Amino acid sequence: MARLVVMGGGVAGxxxxxxAKKWLGNDHEVVVVTPNSNWNWIPSNIWVGIGQMKKEDVxxxxxxxxxxxxxxxxxxxxxxxxxxxxxxxDKPFITIEYTGQGKEGQTEELEYDxxxxxxxxxxxxxxxxxxxxxxxxxxxxxxxxxxxxxxVHANSELRRIFEKAKTEKxxxxxxxxxxxxxxxxxxxxxxxxxxxEAKKAGVRDNLEIKWISNEAFLGDFGMGGxxxxxxxxVVSSKLFAESxxxxxxxxxxxxxxxxxxxxxxxxxxxxxxxTGTEEFDFAMLIxxxxxxxxxxxxxxxxxxxxxxFAPNGFMKVDADYTPKPYEEWKASDWPRKYQNPDxxxxxAAGIAFAPPHIISKxxxxxxxxxxxxTPPRTGMPSGxxxxxxxxxxxxxIKDGENAHIHEISMAEMGAACVASAGKGIFDGQAAAMTVYxxxxxxxxxxxxxxxxDYTFGEIxxxxxxxxxxxxxxxxxxxxxxxxxxxxxx
Amino acid sequence: xxxxxxxxxxxxxxxxxxIPGKFxxxxxxxxxxxxxxxxxxxxxxxxxxxxxH
Ligand SMILES: Cc1cc2nc3c(=O)[nH]c(=O)nc-3n(C[C@H](O)[C@H](O)[C@H](O)COP(=O)(O)OP(=O)(O)OC[C@H]3O[C@@H](n4cnc5c(N)ncnc54)[C@H](O)[C@@H]3O)c2cc1C
Numbered sequence: 001m002a003r004l005v006v007m008g009g010g011v012a013g014x015x016x017x018x019x020a021k022k023w024l025g026n027d028h029e030v031v032v033v034t035p036n037s038n039w040n041w042i043p044s045n046i047w048v049g050i051g052q053m054k055k056e057d058v059x060x061x062x063x064x065x066x067x068x069x070x071x072x073x074x075x076x077x078x079x080x081x082x083x084x085x086x087x088x089x090d091k092p093f094i095t096i097e098y099t100g101q102g103k104e105g106q107t108e109e110l111e112y113d114x115x116x117x118x119x120x121x122x123x124x125x126x127x128x129x130x131x132x133x134x135x136x137x138x139x140x141x142x143x144x145x146x147x148x149x150x151x152v153h154a155n156s157e158l159r160r161i162f163e164k165a166k167t168e169k170x171x172x173x174x175x176x177x178x179x180x181x182x183x184x185x186x187x188x189x190x191x192x193x194x195x196x197e198a199k200k201a202g203v204r205d206n207l208e209i210k211w212i213s214n215e216a217f218l219g220d221f222g223m224g225g226x227x228x229x230x231x232x233x234v235v236s237s238k239l240f241a242e243s244x245x246x247x248x249x250x251x252x253x254x255x256x257x258x259x260x261x262x263x264x265x266x267x268x269x270x271x272x273x274x275t276g277t278e279e280f281d282f283a284m285l286i287x288x289x290x291x292x293x294x295x296x297x298x299x300x301x302x303x304x305x306x307x308x309f310a311p312n313g314f315m316k317v318d319a320d321y322t323p324k325p326y327e328e329w330k331a332s333d334w335p336r337k338y339q340n341p342d343x344x345x346x347x348a349a350g351i352a353f354a355p356p357h358i359i360s361k362x363x364x365x366x367x368x369x370x371x372x373x374t375p376p377r378t379g380m381p382s383g384x385x386x387x388x389x390x391x392x393x394x395x396x397i398k399d400g401e402n403a404h405i406h407e408i409s410m411a412e413m414g415a416a417c418v419a420s421a422g423k424g425i426f427d428g429q430a431a432a433m434t435v436y437x438x439x440x441x442x443x444x445x446x447x448x449x450x451x452x453d454y455t456f457g458e459i460x461x462x463x464x465x466x467x468x469x470x471x472x473x474x475x476x477x478x479x480x481x482x483x484x485x486x487x488x489x
Numbered sequence: 490x491x492x493x494x495x496x497x498x499x500x501x502x503x504x505x506x507x508i509p510g511k512f513x514x515x516x517x518x519x520x521x522x523x524x525x526x527x528x529x530x531x532x533x534x535x536x537x538x539x540x541x542h
Contacts, residue, residue: 239507246496246503247514384541414537427518432530434537454537460517462527466534488538 005112007078009034012350013118015386023394035077035099048151075100083343084299117348121289130261142283165203170281175212177285179257179371196422211252222373224360227448273366314354331411331441350382383489411439418467430463
């Protein structure tokens with residue numbers, strides 16, 4: 001009997017564990033180690049953050065789902081990986097520290113035959129002075145929508161601002177809280193949902209709503225933007241993004257590295273080297289992401305963390321990490337197997353794998369401050385990679401040496417993204433987009449790097465309907481309800 | 490005065506963009522048109538999803 005241990009029960013890890021268990025049956029063990037007791041459909045946190053959904057609408061308890069599936073669930077966080085075992089034993093293991101199940105604080109060694117790292121991002125608030133509290137959590141000056149609890153808090157603060165805006169001017173700032181952030185899409189959704197709600201609440205005229213982000217141009221989204229066919233033209237997402245901001249009266253600051261946050265104000269540096277200060281009454285700033293800080297040790301106990309992980313804490317896989325200039329970046333730099341080059345029984349899926357480089361064009365201010373989005377690994381790629389890794393592990397367990405390792409590259413994979421711009425069955429809107437491929441391939445598609453037959457975007461009510469349906473569909477799938485395997489990632 | 494044109498004057502950045510007119514904005518929430526777009530977008534997304542698996 002082989003044991004697969006999956007670290008992380010989010011989008012990628014849950015997909016890996018549930019498919020692996022389905023394919024392996026009771027002949028082999030699947031263990032999920034994750035500190036959270038609930039599964040969270042993170043994209044809908046946006047609607048929690050504007051009070052249009054409750055926390056209970058976007059989370060559900062993992063324990064009964066894993067019990068039904070026959071998955072061994074440990075509510076714990078992984079702390080370290082020991083891929084060569086320890087003195088006296090060659091069996092690889094991880095150490096875990098419980099966060100629930102009545103064993104809080106207890107540590108344990110958990111042996112594995114195959115290990116999947118799907119621990120997602122550490123929300124690195126402390127990278128910007130004042131954005132964090134100094135202890136790894138969000139600071140008191142801004143709000144976030146990255147977790148369901150953050151979103152509940154964001155909504156209560158937002159309601160306070162709406163109340164004040166009935167009688168006085170208020171200023172709202174939304175965007176990224178550091179020069180190296182990703183996830184601009186989430187901030188984009190939040191700012192336009194706020195704008196929509198403000199109109200509904202009759203306080204829009206008293207609100208100044210402003211965007212601040214590290215993108216070199218609006219609509220970059222960490223993917224270097226995208227080009228799409230519209231009205232006989234092929235146009236850049238910059239035009240569409242700017243159009244939406246202007247239409248909704250939302251001013252923007254771009255190419256910005258937020259360098260310091262204080263009560264009611266923040267400092268930033270721009271790509272041209274100039275600096276500025278922006279005041280706010282309410283700010284939602286996405287933090288930069290890093291790996292969750294797992295350590296790795298060799299058999300003799302020596303620290304081999306830098307062998308398994310890149311300096312940003314994400315796990316090294318079969319990507320080409322050779323540093324090279326932007327002009328030499330290739331689609332083939334991106335990983336295909338998500339397998340660690342040194343330990344072939346270790347894989348990484350979702351945000352946890354280290355990308356070879358960013359996707360957007362790298363940029364620095366004259367002071368040397370890097371200001372460019374880091375690459376997004378959104379829900380669809382995370383789910384697809386999670387499933388591919390499950391297939392590879394199952395194949396390794398069943399076929400041993402002759403196993404077929406499943407290959408899928410983000411440079412050959414598309415993504416469907418639906419960015420909400422206001423919730424409402426008849427007055428809601430969302431930008432529905434597909435990008436193919438996620439990582440541009442300029443050799444295959446010279447010019448835009450993408451196939452413009454499959455890269456498109458449009459805004460309207462239909463997008464909102466799709467976003468709403470996806471909310472129910474993905475929660476249904478994650479609960480492993482009948483037919484769950486038929487719903488694509 | 491056309492409502493959609495007011496924002497062009499709000500700042501220099503807005504002035505250099507394209508802002509949808511009344512008809513384009515109407516289509517965005519016109520249930521009949523959006524139902525058609527719903528079907529079209531779904532088909533396009535299914536193709537991209539199929540190409541990615
Ligand atoms: C507000 C917001 C809105 C978004 N909207 C969209 C959207 O509309 N569409 C889209 O495609 N994507 C969206 N995304 C991105 C999407 O949520 C991510 O791509 C996706 O969650 C990544 O999956 P993952 O499994 O890699 O990470 P996660 O889903 O974050 O899962 C990581 C898991 O690992 C666990 N973990 C952490 N540390 C440890 C440890 N030490 N040991 C074990 N487990 C650990 C965590 O608790 C978590 O359960 C959004 C993101 C945010 C923040």
